[in-house]
Amino acid sequence: RGERMKKQFTILLILSMMLAVFHITSYAGNDLSAFRSTTHDVYEAIPAPFTVVIDGDMTTDDEWDLPEDDWISIEFPMEDGSMAVFEEWDGGTWSGPDDHDTLFDIVWSPEAVYLMVLVTDDDHQNASNSGWDGDAMQILIVPSGIREPGEPHVEFNIALGDDGTVVTGGLPEDQVGITRDDDIKMTMYEVKFLPSQFGAAEFVEGIEIGVSLCVNDGDGPDELGQKGWSGWYPHANVIGKNTENTGLVKLVPASTAVDVKGKLTTTWGSIKK
16 A cells, blocks of 8 residues: 555656646746736836927937936846847847837826837838838737736837838827937837727826837848837737736826836926926
């Protein structure tokens, strides 16, 4: 009897080890929700302290006199659970932040949520005016804020084409502004979201929204198309649509936001006055 129990225990131990290995290696469904960022999982958006003009304006020099900001070069989980600030794709290569890097800011009012994204990119290409296959930004929103599989969501793929066309991804033209400055190697995206687009009457303190920002990179002429990405939880957008893998935006009053002083929120406010 003792020998039989020993064999049964050995079999159970082997099965347990096999299940553990399977759990570690079976993220083919892209459920990365077990791998949350320990530093950039929740973004506290404060009320806009200025009037936002959706124009993608990058014309003033002081616009680039920015302090170091926590929401730049943001790490996100890869399928194997490791963290990265950029993921190469389909033969693309990345040489560092000067090649491609993302910084973003979100503020809100009762009438709108505003998103600004600054992309450092040594080469901007989008010959086909695609919302994803080239330099572009894919935005996935979970209005409920529930980060679980299969949650209702909306997607907006926006881009600046090589011919100057602004691809709005289904948003009205006055809600998207994108400009490119080749001299400083930066692209600026500004987006305005209305409460009605999220099924709400107005935005109020306490609302939580799931958000994924996938900023695609393509470097021509040898790396045309979607050759990698940076952003905030981009795997909710690429390699399938996975609402459980979004970051969480909380609409908070200015007094409760963490470490507001010196963040881009304040700087952007002074810029846009």
